Amino acid sequence: MIKFLLKGLFRDRSRSLFPILTVFMGVALTVFLYSYLNGFVSDMIKSNAHYSTGHVRIMTQAYSKESNQKPNDLALIGINSLLENIEKEYPDMIWTPRIMFGGLIDIPDEQGETRIQGPVTGMALDLFSQSSAERKLLNIDDALVRGRFPNKAGEILIAEEFANKLKIEPGDTATLLGTTMYGSMATTNFLIAGTVRFGIAAMDRGAIITDISDVQTVLDMQDAAGEILGFFPDDHFHEDKAYQILASFNEQYKNPDDQFSPIMGALPEESGMKEYMDLMNVAVYLIVGIFILAMGIVLWNAGLMGSLRRYGEMGVRLAVGEEKGHIYRTLILESIMIGVTGSFIGTAFGLIPAYLMQIYGLDLSFLFEKSSMMISGVLRAQVTPTTYLIGFIPGTLATVLGTAIAGIGIYKRQTAQLFKELEI
Amino acid sequence: MKKTLVLMMMMMLLIPISISAQPSGNELLKKVDENRITDTQIATSKMIINGRRGSRTVEAKSWQKGADDSFTEYLAPAREKGTKMLKLGDQLWTYTPSTDRIVLISGHLLRQSVMGSDLSYEDLMEDPLLQNVYNAEIKGEDTLLDRPVWVLELQAKKEDASYDKCKIWVDKERFISLKENLYAKSGKLLKTIDIHEVMEADGRWVAKKALYKDVLKEGKGTAMMIDSIEFNKDLPAYIFSKASLRK
Numbered sequence: 114m115i116k117f118l119l120k121g122l123f124r125d126r127s128r129s130l131f132p133i134l135t136v137f138m139g140v141a142l143t144v145f146l147y148s149y150l151n152g153f154v155s156d157m158i159k160s161n162a163h164y165s166t167g168h169v170r171i172m173t174q175a176y177s178k179e180s181n182q183k184p185n186d187l188a189l190i191g192i193n194s195l196l197e198n199i200e201k202e203y204p205d206m207i208w209t210p211r212i213m214f215g216g217l218i219d220i221p222d223e224q225g226e227t228r229i230q231g232p233v234t235g236m237a238l239d240l241f242s243q244s245s246a247e248r249k250l251l252n253i254d255d256a257l258v259r260g261r262f263p264n265k266a267g268e269i270l271i272a273e274e275f276a277n278k279l280k281i282e283p284g285d286t287a288t289l290l291g292t293t294m295y296g297s298m299a300t301t302n303f304l305i306a307g308t309v310r311f312g313i314a315a316m317d318r319g320a321i322i323t324d325i326s327d328v329q330t331v332l333d334m335q336d337a338a339g340e341i342l343g344f345f346p347d348d349h350f351h352e353d354k355a356y357q358i359l360a361s362f363n364e365q366y367k368n369p370d371d372q373f374s375p376i377m378g379a380l381p382e383e384s385g386m387k388e389y390m391d392l393m394n395v396a397v398y399l400i401v402g403i404f405i406l407a408m409g410i411v412l413w414n415a416g417l418m419g420s421l422r423r424y425g426e427m428g429v430r431l432a433v434g435e436e437k438g439h440i441y442r443t444l445i446l447e448s449i450m451i452g453v454t455g456s457f458i459g460t461a462f463g464l465i466p467a468y469l470m471q472i473y474g475l476d477l478s479f480l481f482e483k484s485s486m487m488i489s490g491v492l493r494a495q496v497t498p499t500t501y502l503i504g505f506i507p508g509t510l511a512t513v514l515g516t517a518i519a520g521i522g523i524y525k526r527q528t529a530q531l532f533k534e535l536e537i
Numbered sequence: 538m539k540k541t542l543v544l545m546m547m548m549m550l551l552i553p554i555s556i557s558a559q560p561s562g563n564e565l566l567k568k569v570d571e572n573r574i575t576d577t578q579i580a581t582s583k584m585i586i587n588g589r590r591g592s593r594t595v596e597a598k599s600w601q602k603g604a605d606d607s608f609t610e611y612l613a614p615a616r617e618k619g620t621k622m623l624k625l626g627d628q629l630w631t632y633t634p635s636t637d638r639i640v641l642i643s644g645h646l647l648r649q650s651v652m653g654s655d656l657s658y659e660d661l662m663e664d665p666l667l668q669n670v671y672n673a674e675i676k677g678e679d680t681l682l683d684r685p686v687w688v689l690e691l692q693a694k695k696e697d698a699s700y701d702k703c704k705i706w707v708d709k710e711r712f713i714s715l716k717e718n719l720y721a722k723s724g725k726l727l728k729t730i731d732i733h734e735v736m737e738a739d740g741r742w743v744a745k746k747a748l749y750k751d752v753l754k755e756g757k758g759t760a761m762m763i764d765s766i767e768f769n770k771d772l773p774a775y776i777f778s779k780a781s782l783r784k
Contacts, residue, residue, distance in 0.1 A: 175589070186588060186589060186590060186653075187589065187590075217644075217645075217646050219638070219640045219641075221638060225637070225638055225639065226638075226639050226641075226779075227639070227640055227641040230641070230643065230644070232644070232645060288636050288638050288640060290640060290646065292649065292650070292653070293616075293653070295586075295588060295590070295593060295653055296586060296588055296650060296652060296653015296654070297595075297616060297617060297652050297653050298620070298631065298633075298649075298651075298652060300631075300633040300635065300636045300638065300640065301635065301636060302636045302638065333616065373590075
């Protein structure tokens, strides 16, 4: 039976070519669009998690209220014991302390006086511990443009673009002017070990990476840190798990009467992306829904046109005694074959540009030059297991749906009228 | 009748005298400046900075020449000891022994707080001669620290003044301001200065204890205390040079 139907489809191209092309184009577009959106959201989540909020973040309650200003005077104190506790209590997470700070980088001339200055955003991380995940999380080795990774205290990495602006290179000395945890002026000299390209305009404009112990000394923050970030080991944000950890941590550690007691926040709220992430989840379903509806209508129309064209064929088949239900089922079977073929080709053709964009990315950094968002300037798609099905299932379903609606006409044919209709 | 006529004539003569006895706002401002600005000044002071996590005391010795140049060396606490600041005209440099660097403080750094206090570097850079920066108008009279005071409203003459409008309470006899409210262009109150104690030194009145409060900042403000002050002493010229920062 299937062989017979396939023969019919191959021999009568108008029955297969247009519907397959329609399904192919719709599916290819859906697969690519989904991969692109997935990549965009995923990049945004990862950038925010890696550079800003982690998957979960621990701060003091006072700090959390002003966290966008990075108020180190409200930092967590006693982080070593807190880290020890949370590593025992939540061993499935990677915990890492960070200090984010602002200040001024001053580059000396030959006499040791100011040659050039620039405002700087600093990120103090655990660079040297064997167990530290920071180097991998921030992909520092791949981001290195010139010089080398710091290998001792007093060495920093600086954004390549910023280094060019200040006309400095690896091996030069830079003085950091900042503010200690207690408000005093903090100054220290650093040796520039290397330059990095973050790929995030906000950071490439003026960021440095230092070891946390250096900054703890300079900013008078011994055993203190602005934030402790928590990451899931697979580097994916697991919403349910994150909120479970958050609820249990806050129940144990948060003291409403002490503004300096720790509190945990999760990525969606901390990054201000909650509404955006929710919207994106809905958007994916919306795209699929619109796709099924639009394709269903197009294929319904195609089915109707096909029915008109095959009016005589249906009539003869009914006249020779084929049951209406059987004809209807063969039409559905045909549509499944068309849907599967179109969806298969469409998925394959949608995946090709998606994979290319995942590997090579689309460099739109010129659009983000003045952006302060934690978003990469190179847009990348992301192919996930869902990508293989996101176009395939709706593509097949829409074809079947279109045929099923159009095929209802078969049941309206009156056997008694057939000979008159067929003018036999 | 003759007596009454003489009395009336005397009263008529006294009226313009009493009107001319009330100085104008700008005249008062000039007197405030004359009391405040000297040829040279050497002072040791304490600054108690009340932050959200506690208080700390910073001690400093400063040398001042006229209205433009000053040199400050921080004496305590240990972390700040040896930090020096030099202001020459409209430029400000800092030196820290740990880096052995002379760094120019400019741009957005000027808006930062001095040692975590409620004062900004911009406050230090402001022209100390009020008459150069503001036009004053007398708005009333009041009593502060049991002293009769003029209430003056100051409006900035220049666009780039740190504070567009100020309200100051000036002692009627000593010409020292006992309270200052500093406002932004929008009319928002930014800082307050409350003098708690005054002292006389070499015929001038100076604030011995004052509380500076940055209204936009949480905390109890910064208390400033003068331990000693001397006026019009000979100061060697090298103090007001960048070379003195490294000495």
